Every structure is written in structure tokens, then in C-alpha cells.
Amino acid sequence: MATSAGMLDGRVAIISGGLGDIGRAIARALAQAGARVALGDVRPSADASDLLAELRTLGRGTRYDRVDVADADAVEAWIGAVAGDLGVPDLIIPNAAIVALADARTITAASWSEQLRIDLDGCFHLAQGCAKRLLAAKTSGRIVFIGSWAADRPHRHIPAYCVAKAGVRMLMKCLALELADADILVNEVAPGYVDAGLSGRIFAAEPAKRAVAEAVVPVRRLITADEVAHHVLALCDPCDRHRTGTVTLVDGGLSLLTPGN
Ligand SMILES: NC(=O)c1ccc[n+]([C@@H]2O[C@H](COP(=O)([O-])OP(=O)(O)OC[C@H]3O[C@@H](n4cnc5c(N)ncnc54)[C@H](O)[C@@H]3O)[C@@H](O)[C@H]2O)c1
Structure with missing residues (x-):
């Protein structure tokens, strides 16, 4: 697994949702490399100061x-500012997301639209804007989407999040196909239950839910933000030149479960 200091010397990473728990862990891992x-x-x-x-x-x-x-224009301006200051980003991590608890019968049109605009469109804006710059500069790069095991496992009460993550997965595959000959490799890390961020806050507020989650996961433990970052770092390893269009599923076996088994 990729861990070496200096592995990413000279590279420029751009991370949306960079102040969230997983975003922070990814930032540390990529900077340390x-x-x-x-x-x-x-x-x-x-x-952001700390x-x-x-x-x-x-x-x-x-x-x-x-x-x-x-906001597509704001993302475009952000990428331009980063390119002018640090260099054209060649490690692109679309990570920002929100989740709102509401089932499909009661979710409002506004909430549905907001989640799709942030969780799916936001990933597209960042990936497309950076890919255009890499193509223009004829530079290789990596895009690592932070998806979810919910991309292909329906969950009650979070339909918009599930649909957005399913969209992110197909976006990842379409971009992987389209950008492969430009040596821009595109993959997804899909966590299960993380003891941080979106679900970590729910677990902190309701410890009983944390205990249930731990008991359900076949490996009997929740993934940490640092462990998610570890897999992102591996997908940025310049020695790994053939992996594209893949999902790194880190759900502790959740997807293997079937009712009554
Ligand atoms: N925590 C989990 O259990 C879990 C599981 C699977 C996948 N994920 C994914 O991991 C990623 C990171 O989530 P997290 O758990 O660290 O949550 P988090 O809430 O800690 O981080 C998300 C960050 O995105 C930012 N954000 C929200 N809306 C934004 C917008 N419109 N523009 C820019 N930034 C915005 C938030 O301010 C926040 O800092 C998400 O894509 C999430 O779907 C999380």
C-alpha cells in the first residue's frame, strides 16, 4: 500500500469539502506524501486556519x-485561483456532500434538488473543470471520487443521497473511459459506516446507533477517516498506472449481507 513520504512531490491536490472529517484526513495524507x-x-x-x-x-x-x-462558476474560479497559486491540480478529490434524512414520500423538491446539486453536480463541476485544464496542459492526473456503498444499496430515509452517489459512480466510469488515453485515471473510494463526518455525528448524538452499526458490520468495526484517506492515497500512487474506472469498496463486508443470513 502506498505510504512513502515524497511519493507525491510536485503534485497539486484539490479537495472539495476539505474542512470535513474525511476531507481533512485526505488533506493530511496527501500533504504528508x-x-x-x-x-x-x-x-x-x-x-480552515488550524x-x-x-x-x-x-x-x-x-x-x-x-x-x-x-455553483459551477464559483468552482471554475476556485480552480483558476489554485492553478495560479499552487499549480494546475493533478490530484482531484470531489468529496463535499450533504445528507438530509427524509424518506421518498416526504422529501421536498427543494431538499431533493439541493442534495443532487451538491452531492452529484458539485462532483461534476470540480472533475470537469480540472480535467479540462489537465487536457489543455497535456498533463496526467488522478481523480478520486469519494462515493459510498449506498451507491448501489438502497437505504430508507436517504433516497436523494443514494441517487446522488449512484450518479457519482456512473460519472466516475464515464470519465474514466473518456480520459484514459490522456493518462487521467479516475476511480472511487466507497466507504461503508465511517466513525466520523456525516455518520459520525449521528453516532455521537445517538451512541446506541453506533453500537448497532458496529454489531452489523461483518468485520465488527467502523472505518476511520484516516483509513478512508489511506485508500485515496493509494489511488494517487504514481506507480499504479493501470487502475481506472474502479470502486475501492471499504465497507467491512456490509455489502455481503443478505436478510436472515
Ligand atoms: N461519514 C460517513 O459515514 C460516510 C460514508 C460514506 C461516504 N461518505 C462520504 O465522504 C465524504 C465526506 O463526508 P464526511 O463524512 O467527511 O462529512 P463532513 O460533513 O464531515 O464533510 C463534508 C464537508 O463538505 C462541506 N460541504 C457541504 N456542502 C458543501 C458545498 N455546497 N460546497 C462545498 N463544500 C460543502 C461541509 O461543510 C463539510 O465540511 C462525502 O462525500 C460523504 O458522502 C461519508
Whole structure:
């Protein structure tokens, strides 16, 4: 597995949702491997200061931009600012997402649309904008989408999230096919139950749900944000030149379960 310091020297990573739990872990992992790291999120700049300071101690360039990934023009401006400051991003990590609990019978049109615009369209805006620049510069690159095991496993109460993640998976495959001959490799890391971020907050508020989740997962443990980042780093390993269009499923065996078995 890829872990070596210096493996990503000279590379420029761009991470949406970079101030979330998984985004932060990915930022640390890629910076420790030598990449300059650009973070984008909707949160105020003050929320980025601790992470930026930490990344700077590694001696790498870094920056934070407040950006809404649902806004195509804002994402385009963000990519341009990063390219001018740190260089054209060649490690692209569409990671920002939200989830709202509402079943398919009661979800509002506004909530449905908001989740699709952030969780799916936002990934497209970042991936397309960066791919165009890489193609123009005739530079190779990697795109690693943060998907979910929910992409092909329906869940009650989060239909829009499931549909968005299914869309991200097909987007990943379409881009992998289209960009392969430009040496831009495109893959997805699909976590199961993470003890951080979106589900970590639910587990923290309702510890009983955490215990149930741990008991259900066949490996009997939840994945950490650092473990998700570890798989993202592996997909950025420059020595890995053939893997594209794949899903790295890290769900501890959740997808293997069938009712009553
Ligand atoms: N936590 C889990 O259990 C889990 C499981 C599977 C997949 N994932 C995926 O991991 C990724 C990261 O999620 P997380 O768990 O770290 O959650 P998180 O809430 O900690 O991080 C998500 C970040 O995205 C940002 N964001 C939200 N809307 C945005 C927008 N419009 N523009 C820019 N940024 C925006 C948030 O401010 C937040 O910092 C997501 O794609 C999520 O679907 C998480």
C-alpha cells in the first residue's frame, strides 16, 4: 500500500469539502506524501486556519477557498485561483456532500434538488473543470471520487443521497473511459459506516446507533477517516498506472449481507 513520504512531490491536490472529517484526513495524507493541497468548503475561512497551519508545518504550499461546489462558476474560479497559486491540480478529490434524512414520500423538491446539486453536480463541476485544464496542459492526473456503498444499496430515509452517489459512480466510469488515453485515471473510494463526518455525528448524538452499526458490520468495526484517506492515497500512487474506472469498496463486508443470513 502506498505510504512513502515524497511519493507525491510536485503534485497539486484539490479537495472539495476539505474542512470535513474525511476531507481533512485526505488533506493530511496527501500533504504528508508531498503534495501541495488546496482545500475548498462552504465554511468560513476561520475554520480552515488550524488545518492550514498544520499542513504548512510539512513545508508544502496550501490554500483555502470558500466555495459552494453547486455553483459551477464559483468552482471554475476556485480552480483558476489554485492553478495560479499552487499549480494546475493533478490530484482531484470531489468529496463535499450533504445528507438530509427524509424518506421518498416526504422529501421536498427543494431538499431533493439541493442534495443532487451538491452531492452529484458539485462532483461534476470540480472533475470537469480540472480535467479540462489537465487536457489543455497535456498533463496526467488522478481523480478520486469519494462515493459510498449506498451507491448501489438502497437505504430508507436517504433516497436523494443514494441517487446522488449512484450518479457519482456512473460519472466516475464515464470519465474514466473518456480520459484514459490522456493518462487521467479516475476511480472511487466507497466507504461503508465511517466513525466520523456525516455518520459520525449521528453516532455521537445517538451512541446506541453506533453500537448497532458496529454489531452489523461483518468485520465488527467502523472505518476511520484516516483509513478512508489511506485508500485515496493509494489511488494517487504514481506507480499504479493501470487502475481506472474502479470502486475501492471499504465497507467491512456490509455489502455481503443478505436478510436472515
Ligand atoms: N461519514 C460517513 O459515514 C460516510 C460514508 C460514506 C461516504 N461518505 C462520504 O465522504 C465524504 C465526506 O463526508 P464526511 O463524512 O467527511 O462529512 P463532513 O460533513 O464531515 O464533510 C463534508 C464537508 O463538505 C462541506 N460541504 C457541504 N456542502 C458543501 C458545498 N455546497 N460546497 C462545498 N463544500 C460543502 C461541509 O461543510 C463539510 O465540511 C462525502 O462525500 C460523504 O458522502 C461519508
